[in-house]
Amino acid sequence: MFDSPRVVDYASFRSICFPFVRTPRMTGPTSSEQNFIGIHLCGDILRATVVRGDGALVESRQTSLDRENPVQQTAHTVKELLKLAPNVLSVGVAIAGLVDRLKDSVVESRELPASITGNLHTELMRETGLRFELENDANAAAYGEFQVGAGQGSRDMFYMSIGEGIGGAIILDGKLWTGANGLAGEVGHITIDSEGIDCICGNTGCLETVASAPNIVRRANDRLDRDSTSSLSRLAMNKEFTASDVAHEANNGDDFALMMIERTGKYIGTGVATVINLLNIERVVLGGGVMDAGDLILKPVIQEAKRRAFQPSFEATRILVATLGPEASAIGAALLARDAQIV
Numbered sequence: 010m011f012d013s014p015r016v017v018d019y020a021s022f023r024s025i026c027f028p029f030v031r032t033p034r035m036t037g038p039t040s041s042e043q044n045f046i047g048i049h050l051c052g053d054i055l056r057a058t059v060v061r062g063d064g065a066l067v068e069s070r071q072t073s074l075d076r077e078n079p080v081q082q083t084a085h086t087v088k089e090l091l092k093l094a095p096n097v098l099s100v101g102v103a104i105a106g107l108v109d110r111l112k113d114s115v116v117e118s119r120e121l122p123a124s125i126t127g128n129l130h131t132e133l134m135r136e137t138g139l140r141f142e143l144e145n146d147a148n149a150a151a152y153g154e155f156q157v158g159a160g161q162g163s164r165d166m167f168y169m170s171i172g173e174g175i176g177g178a179i180i181l182d183g184k185l186w187t188g189a190n191g192l193a194g195e196v197g198h199i200t201i202d203s204e205g206i207d208c209i210c211g212n213t214g215c216l217e218t219v220a221s222a223p224n225i226v227r228r229a230n231d232r233l234d235r236d237s238t239s240s241l242s243r244l245a246m247n248k249e250f251t252a253s254d255v256a257h258e259a260n261n262g263d264d265f266a267l268m269m270i271e272r273t274g275k276y277i278g279t280g281v282a283t284v285i286n287l288l289n290i291e292r293v294v295l296g297g298g299v300m301d302a303g304d305l306i307l308k309p310v311i312q313e314a315k316r317r318a319f320q321p322s323f324e325a326t327r328i329l330v331a332t333l334g335p336e337a338s339a340i341g342a343a344l345l346a347r348d349a350q351i352v
Protein backbone atom coordinates (compact mmCIF):
# COMPACT_ATOMS: atom_id res chain seq x y z
CA MET A 10 0.00 0.00 0.00
CA PHE A 11 2.86 2.35 0.76
CA ASP A 12 5.31 1.06 -1.84
CA SER A 13 4.98 4.04 -4.14
CA PRO A 14 5.00 7.66 -3.06
CA ARG A 15 1.76 9.48 -3.58
CA VAL A 16 2.36 12.28 -6.01
CA VAL A 17 -0.09 15.05 -5.49
CA ASP A 18 -0.37 17.86 -7.98
CA TYR A 19 -1.69 20.59 -5.73
CA ALA A 20 -1.69 23.07 -8.58
CA SER A 21 -4.45 21.09 -10.22
CA PHE A 22 -6.95 22.08 -7.59
CA ARG A 23 -5.39 24.67 -5.40
CA SER A 24 -3.92 28.05 -5.80
CA ILE A 25 -1.63 29.06 -3.03
CA CYS A 26 0.24 32.03 -1.84
CA PHE A 27 2.55 32.59 1.07
CA PRO A 28 1.01 33.56 4.38
CA PHE A 29 -0.77 36.70 3.59
CA VAL A 30 0.77 39.58 5.46
CA ARG A 31 -0.87 42.53 3.93
CA THR A 32 -1.35 45.18 6.56
CA PRO A 33 -2.69 48.14 4.68
CA ARG A 34 -1.65 51.55 5.87
CA MET A 35 -3.87 53.82 3.94
CA THR A 36 -2.86 57.35 3.16
CA GLY A 37 -6.42 58.24 4.18
CA PRO A 38 -9.85 57.17 3.08
CA THR A 39 -9.67 56.04 -0.53
CA SER A 40 -11.37 58.64 -2.65
CA SER A 41 -14.41 57.44 -4.50
CA GLU A 42 -12.87 59.23 -7.49
CA GLN A 43 -9.96 56.83 -7.59
CA ASN A 44 -10.35 53.68 -9.64
CA PHE A 45 -8.86 50.21 -9.49
CA ILE A 46 -8.77 47.61 -12.22
CA GLY A 47 -9.36 43.93 -11.51
CA ILE A 48 -8.50 41.18 -13.99
CA HIS A 49 -9.41 37.48 -13.67
CA LEU A 50 -7.51 34.97 -15.79
CA CYS A 51 -9.39 31.70 -15.63
CA GLY A 52 -9.57 28.87 -18.13
CA ASP A 53 -10.28 30.41 -21.52
CA ILE A 54 -11.76 33.63 -20.20
CA LEU A 55 -10.34 37.02 -19.33
CA ARG A 56 -12.65 39.06 -17.12
CA ALA A 57 -11.94 42.70 -16.43
CA THR A 58 -13.55 45.17 -14.06
CA VAL A 59 -13.09 48.76 -12.97
CA VAL A 60 -14.02 49.32 -9.34
CA ARG A 61 -14.25 52.75 -7.75
CA GLY A 62 -12.43 53.47 -4.49
CA ASP A 63 -15.71 53.18 -2.59
CA GLY A 64 -16.24 49.68 -4.01
CA ALA A 65 -18.79 50.52 -6.70
CA LEU A 66 -18.47 48.54 -9.93
CA VAL A 67 -17.89 50.97 -12.80
CA GLU A 68 -17.23 48.64 -15.72
CA SER A 69 -17.22 44.92 -16.41
CA ARG A 70 -16.04 43.09 -19.50
CA GLN A 71 -15.18 39.61 -20.53
CA THR A 72 -13.50 38.14 -23.55
CA SER A 73 -11.83 34.94 -24.70
CA LEU A 74 -8.34 34.56 -23.32
CA ASP A 75 -5.65 34.84 -25.99
CA ARG A 76 -3.70 31.76 -25.00
CA GLU A 77 -0.80 32.68 -27.29
CA ASN A 78 -0.30 36.12 -25.73
CA PRO A 79 -2.08 36.30 -22.37
CA VAL A 80 0.32 38.83 -20.85
CA GLN A 81 0.10 41.22 -23.80
CA GLN A 82 -3.68 40.80 -23.88
CA THR A 83 -3.89 41.63 -20.17
CA ALA A 84 -1.74 44.75 -20.65
CA HIS A 85 -3.83 45.78 -23.67
CA THR A 86 -7.06 45.31 -21.69
CA VAL A 87 -5.71 47.48 -18.88
CA LYS A 88 -4.76 50.21 -21.36
CA GLU A 89 -8.25 50.11 -22.91
CA LEU A 90 -9.84 50.44 -19.46
CA LEU A 91 -7.56 53.38 -18.67
CA LYS A 92 -9.21 55.30 -21.52
CA LEU A 93 -12.53 54.75 -19.78
CA ALA A 94 -11.32 55.36 -16.23
CA PRO A 95 -8.07 57.32 -16.30
CA ASN A 96 -7.73 57.78 -12.55
CA VAL A 97 -6.44 54.27 -11.88
CA LEU A 98 -4.02 53.74 -9.00
CA SER A 99 -3.28 50.04 -9.31
CA VAL A 100 -4.42 46.73 -10.80
CA GLY A 101 -5.20 43.40 -9.20
CA VAL A 102 -4.88 40.18 -11.18
CA ALA A 103 -6.67 37.04 -9.96
CA ILE A 104 -5.05 33.88 -11.24
CA ALA A 105 -6.46 30.36 -11.44
CA GLY A 106 -3.26 28.87 -10.07
CA LEU A 107 -0.60 28.98 -7.40
CA VAL A 108 0.54 32.50 -6.63
CA ASP A 109 3.59 33.48 -4.61
CA ARG A 110 2.60 36.86 -3.26
CA LEU A 111 5.97 37.62 -1.74
CA LYS A 112 7.69 37.17 -5.09
CA ASP A 113 4.79 38.58 -7.14
CA SER A 114 4.82 35.53 -9.37
CA VAL A 115 2.62 32.70 -10.55
CA VAL A 116 4.18 29.45 -9.41
CA GLU A 117 2.02 27.13 -11.44
CA SER A 118 -1.30 26.97 -13.22
CA ARG A 119 -2.80 24.00 -14.93
CA GLU A 120 -5.54 26.05 -16.57
CA LEU A 121 -3.52 28.94 -17.93
CA PRO A 122 -0.77 29.08 -20.59
CA ALA A 123 2.77 28.47 -19.33
CA SER A 124 3.82 32.03 -20.22
CA ILE A 125 1.78 33.19 -17.22
CA THR A 126 4.47 31.77 -14.92
CA GLY A 127 7.18 33.96 -16.50
CA ASN A 128 7.69 37.62 -15.72
CA LEU A 129 3.99 38.42 -15.66
CA HIS A 130 4.29 41.02 -12.93
CA THR A 131 7.35 42.79 -14.39
CA GLU A 132 5.97 42.79 -17.92
CA LEU A 133 2.60 44.18 -16.89
CA MET A 134 4.23 46.99 -14.92
CA ARG A 135 6.59 47.79 -17.79
CA GLU A 136 3.78 47.80 -20.36
CA THR A 137 1.39 49.98 -18.38
CA GLY A 138 3.45 51.86 -15.78
CA LEU A 139 0.97 50.79 -13.09
CA ARG A 140 1.37 48.85 -9.88
CA PHE A 141 0.09 45.25 -9.96
CA GLU A 142 -1.01 42.83 -7.24
CA LEU A 143 -1.32 39.12 -8.05
CA GLU A 144 -3.58 36.80 -6.06
CA ASN A 145 -5.13 33.37 -6.35
CA ASP A 146 -8.65 33.60 -7.76
CA ALA A 147 -10.46 31.82 -4.90
CA ASN A 148 -8.83 34.19 -2.43
CA ALA A 149 -9.70 37.17 -4.61
CA ALA A 150 -13.34 36.04 -4.89
CA ALA A 151 -13.52 35.64 -1.11
CA TYR A 152 -12.15 39.15 -0.63
CA GLY A 153 -14.65 40.56 -3.12
CA GLU A 154 -17.58 38.91 -1.33
CA PHE A 155 -16.19 40.06 2.01
CA GLN A 156 -15.90 43.69 0.95
CA VAL A 157 -18.90 44.29 -1.29
CA GLY A 158 -20.85 41.01 -1.51
CA ALA A 159 -22.54 38.58 0.86
CA GLY A 160 -19.76 38.95 3.45
CA GLN A 161 -20.23 42.69 3.80
CA GLY A 162 -20.42 43.80 7.42
CA SER A 163 -18.74 40.70 8.84
CA ARG A 164 -15.26 40.55 10.34
CA ASP A 165 -14.59 36.83 9.89
CA MET A 166 -15.84 34.91 6.88
CA PHE A 167 -15.41 31.54 5.23
CA TYR A 168 -15.91 31.40 1.48
CA MET A 169 -16.70 28.21 -0.40
CA SER A 170 -16.93 28.01 -4.18
CA ILE A 171 -18.79 24.97 -5.51
CA GLY A 172 -18.42 24.53 -9.25
CA GLU A 173 -16.17 22.34 -11.38
CA GLY A 174 -14.18 21.84 -8.18
CA ILE A 175 -14.69 23.00 -4.61
CA GLY A 176 -12.41 25.71 -3.27
CA GLY A 177 -12.35 27.75 -0.13
CA ALA A 178 -10.76 30.75 1.50
CA ILE A 179 -10.65 32.09 5.04
CA ILE A 180 -10.86 35.73 6.06
CA LEU A 181 -10.05 36.43 9.68
CA ASP A 182 -10.26 39.90 11.16
CA GLY A 183 -10.60 41.35 7.68
CA LYS A 184 -7.53 39.67 6.20
CA LEU A 185 -7.07 36.61 4.04
CA TRP A 186 -5.53 33.83 6.13
CA THR A 187 -3.73 31.35 3.91
CA GLY A 188 -1.88 29.13 6.39
CA ALA A 189 1.67 27.84 6.74
CA ASN A 190 2.30 27.46 3.03
CA GLY A 191 -0.79 28.87 1.47
CA LEU A 192 -3.10 25.84 1.50
CA ALA A 193 -5.62 26.96 4.11
CA GLY A 194 -9.29 26.73 3.25
CA GLU A 195 -9.20 23.54 1.15
CA VAL A 196 -12.70 22.57 2.19
CA GLY A 197 -13.24 20.58 -1.01
CA HIS A 198 -10.78 18.01 0.29
CA ILE A 199 -12.18 17.32 3.74
CA THR A 200 -13.37 13.72 3.96
CA ILE A 201 -17.14 13.26 3.72
CA ASP A 202 -17.24 9.52 2.96
CA SER A 203 -14.40 7.41 4.36
CA GLU A 204 -15.22 4.71 1.80
CA GLY A 205 -15.80 7.08 -1.08
CA ILE A 206 -14.20 7.30 -4.50
CA ASP A 207 -10.69 8.52 -5.33
CA CYS A 208 -10.09 12.24 -5.42
CA ILE A 209 -7.48 14.15 -7.46
CA CYS A 210 -5.79 15.13 -4.19
CA GLY A 211 -4.87 11.50 -3.39
CA ASN A 212 -7.50 11.09 -0.67
CA THR A 213 -10.79 9.25 -1.09
CA GLY A 214 -14.32 10.45 -0.38
CA CYS A 215 -13.57 14.18 -0.36
CA LEU A 216 -16.45 16.67 -0.42
CA GLU A 217 -15.44 17.49 -3.99
CA THR A 218 -15.97 13.86 -5.07
CA VAL A 219 -19.69 14.12 -4.30
CA ALA A 220 -20.71 17.77 -4.47
CA SER A 221 -18.82 19.39 -7.37
CA ALA A 222 -20.76 19.95 -10.61
CA PRO A 223 -19.19 16.98 -12.49
CA ASN A 224 -19.83 14.74 -9.49
CA ILE A 225 -23.49 15.75 -9.24
CA VAL A 226 -23.79 14.55 -12.86
CA ARG A 227 -21.84 11.37 -12.05
CA ARG A 228 -24.08 10.56 -9.06
CA ALA A 229 -27.22 11.27 -11.06
CA ASN A 230 -26.04 9.02 -13.90
CA ASP A 231 -25.12 6.22 -11.47
CA ARG A 232 -28.55 6.41 -9.94
CA LEU A 233 -30.35 6.49 -13.30
CA ASP A 234 -28.32 3.46 -14.44
CA ARG A 235 -29.27 1.50 -11.34
CA ASP A 236 -32.91 2.43 -11.18
CA SER A 237 -34.92 2.21 -14.37
CA THR A 238 -38.01 3.47 -12.60
CA SER A 239 -36.25 6.83 -12.58
CA SER A 240 -37.60 7.16 -16.08
CA LEU A 241 -40.03 9.54 -14.47
CA SER A 242 -37.11 11.97 -14.60
CA ARG A 243 -36.66 14.11 -17.68
CA LEU A 244 -32.93 13.80 -17.02
CA ALA A 245 -33.02 10.21 -18.24
CA MET A 246 -34.00 11.45 -21.68
CA ASN A 247 -30.95 13.70 -21.88
CA LYS A 248 -27.82 11.58 -21.64
CA GLU A 249 -25.46 14.56 -21.76
CA PHE A 250 -27.06 16.56 -18.98
CA THR A 251 -25.11 18.97 -16.76
CA ALA A 252 -25.38 19.98 -13.12
CA SER A 253 -27.27 23.07 -14.31
CA ASP A 254 -29.80 20.78 -16.00
CA VAL A 255 -30.28 18.92 -12.71
CA ALA A 256 -30.95 22.23 -10.94
CA HIS A 257 -33.25 23.36 -13.75
CA GLU A 258 -35.30 20.14 -13.60
CA ALA A 259 -35.43 20.37 -9.81
CA ASN A 260 -36.84 23.88 -10.18
CA ASN A 261 -39.44 22.45 -12.56
CA GLY A 262 -40.53 20.02 -9.88
CA ASP A 263 -38.79 16.85 -11.08
CA ASP A 264 -38.64 14.59 -7.99
CA PHE A 265 -35.46 12.80 -8.94
CA ALA A 266 -33.57 16.02 -9.77
CA LEU A 267 -34.86 17.55 -6.56
CA MET A 268 -33.57 14.60 -4.56
CA MET A 269 -30.13 14.93 -6.21
CA ILE A 270 -29.95 18.63 -5.35
CA GLU A 271 -31.10 18.02 -1.76
CA ARG A 272 -28.53 15.28 -1.24
CA THR A 273 -25.84 17.53 -2.66
CA GLY A 274 -26.96 20.20 -0.22
CA LYS A 275 -26.62 17.71 2.62
CA TYR A 276 -23.03 16.93 1.61
CA ILE A 277 -22.17 20.62 1.44
CA GLY A 278 -23.92 21.19 4.78
CA THR A 279 -21.78 18.47 6.33
CA GLY A 280 -18.70 20.36 5.14
CA VAL A 281 -20.11 23.65 6.41
CA ALA A 282 -20.72 22.08 9.85
CA THR A 283 -17.05 21.12 10.00
CA VAL A 284 -16.05 24.69 9.11
CA ILE A 285 -18.40 26.07 11.79
CA ASN A 286 -17.08 23.71 14.47
CA LEU A 287 -13.48 24.48 13.57
CA LEU A 288 -13.63 28.24 13.21
CA ASN A 289 -16.78 29.38 15.06
CA ILE A 290 -17.03 31.67 12.07
CA GLU A 291 -19.38 34.62 11.81
CA ARG A 292 -20.38 34.08 8.20
CA VAL A 293 -20.18 31.35 5.57
CA VAL A 294 -20.61 32.50 1.96
CA LEU A 295 -21.33 29.88 -0.68
CA GLY A 296 -20.55 30.71 -4.31
CA GLY A 297 -19.91 28.91 -7.59
CA GLY A 298 -22.27 27.60 -10.26
CA VAL A 299 -23.79 24.85 -8.11
CA MET A 300 -25.28 27.49 -5.80
CA ASP A 301 -27.28 28.84 -8.77
CA ALA A 302 -29.88 26.30 -7.61
CA GLY A 303 -30.71 28.93 -4.94
CA ASP A 304 -32.99 27.99 -2.06
CA LEU A 305 -33.39 24.43 -3.36
CA ILE A 306 -29.81 23.74 -2.33
CA LEU A 307 -29.33 26.38 0.38
CA LYS A 308 -32.12 24.97 2.57
CA PRO A 309 -30.66 21.44 2.84
CA VAL A 310 -27.19 22.97 3.35
CA ILE A 311 -28.46 24.96 6.34
CA GLN A 312 -30.53 22.06 7.71
CA GLU A 313 -27.59 19.68 7.59
CA ALA A 314 -25.14 22.21 9.03
CA LYS A 315 -27.60 22.83 11.86
CA ARG A 316 -28.00 19.11 12.48
CA ARG A 317 -24.26 18.45 12.62
CA ALA A 318 -22.59 21.56 14.06
CA PHE A 319 -22.28 22.57 17.70
CA GLN A 320 -25.54 24.37 18.28
CA PRO A 321 -24.24 27.61 19.87
CA SER A 322 -21.61 27.82 17.15
CA PHE A 323 -24.19 27.24 14.40
CA GLU A 324 -26.42 29.93 15.88
CA ALA A 325 -23.57 32.44 15.67
CA THR A 326 -23.11 31.79 11.96
CA ARG A 327 -25.00 33.18 8.97
CA ILE A 328 -24.90 30.98 5.87
CA LEU A 329 -25.51 32.95 2.68
CA VAL A 330 -25.27 32.54 -1.07
CA ALA A 331 -22.58 34.69 -2.72
CA THR A 332 -23.87 37.74 -4.56
CA LEU A 333 -21.11 38.79 -6.97
CA GLY A 334 -21.48 35.91 -9.44
CA PRO A 335 -18.69 35.03 -11.87
CA GLU A 336 -17.18 38.50 -11.52
CA ALA A 337 -16.31 37.92 -7.86
CA SER A 338 -12.62 37.25 -8.50
CA ALA A 339 -12.13 40.26 -10.80
CA ILE A 340 -13.94 42.57 -8.36
CA GLY A 341 -12.01 41.11 -5.42
CA ALA A 342 -8.70 41.54 -7.27
CA ALA A 343 -9.45 45.24 -7.79
CA LEU A 344 -10.30 45.63 -4.09
CA LEU A 345 -7.14 43.79 -3.05
CA ALA A 346 -5.20 46.24 -5.23
CA ARG A 347 -7.03 49.09 -3.50
CA ASP A 348 -6.27 47.82 -0.02
CA ALA A 349 -2.64 47.05 -0.80
CA GLN A 350 -1.99 50.76 -1.37
CA ILE A 351 0.57 51.61 1.28
CA VAL A 352 2.25 54.82 2.26
Ligand SMILES: [Zn+2]
Pocket residue numbers: 197198199208209210211212215217
Ligand atom coordinates in the same frame (compact mmCIF):
# COMPACT_ATOMS: atom_id res chain seq x y z
ZN1 LIG B 1 -9.59 15.55 -2.37
